[in-house]
Amino acid sequence: EVQLVQPGAEVKKPGESLKISCKGSGYAFTNFWVAWVRQMPGKGLEWMGIIYPADSDTRYSPSFQGQVTISADKSINTAYLQLSSLKASDTAVYYCARHVDPEALSSRFDYWGQGTLVTVSS
């Protein structure tokens, strides 16, 4: 069974940093891109970027370029999303998802993590 497991929730203060993990299992982790998707409270889905764990090739949405860092450790089947200098406006649910065929005609997300609720508050 394909699974992407994320921590359920994180609480941070403004100015702090956070690295969210996404551990894959049940499939060849290095053979599929992993995406990060943000969902702000009451809002829709926003694609942040992707990483190919085999070689850590990374792409970012222009909206998030320079604001976040995506990385992966293929030895432990885990992808990461790093958020720095957190602001209250970073409060959101962050999902990782297996991204099939990005940059191609058949781009889709076939498996999703359960999401990490990040709350930034003083």
Place this chain on the structure above:
Amino acid sequence: QSVLTQPPSVSAAPGQKVTISCSGSSSNIGFTYVSWYQQVPGTAPKLLIYDDTKRPSGIPDRFSGSKSGTSATLVITGLQTGDEADYYCGAWDISLSAGQVFGGGTKLTVL
């Protein structure tokens, strides 16, 4: 403002049919395949339709997708109360700011 445009809400009675539209442009829907996702409140999105019309294993045939030009449609027949959720369309955009784009989501209410 989302790149893909969906109606904010739709509603119908149990057993009825509902359609959800998704409008884009030649750099996304008009060029690449569309996927659809169901998000029940408080849970992660789930892939419903990919490649415009295909259903992943386990998705009932009450859910179907179609596309014409730069617009796509999700149709749900035989509505059930469990279908009440938010629905999102998505596609890869090949413009200068290339990347995955989504619609703003449509809230389905089963009356």
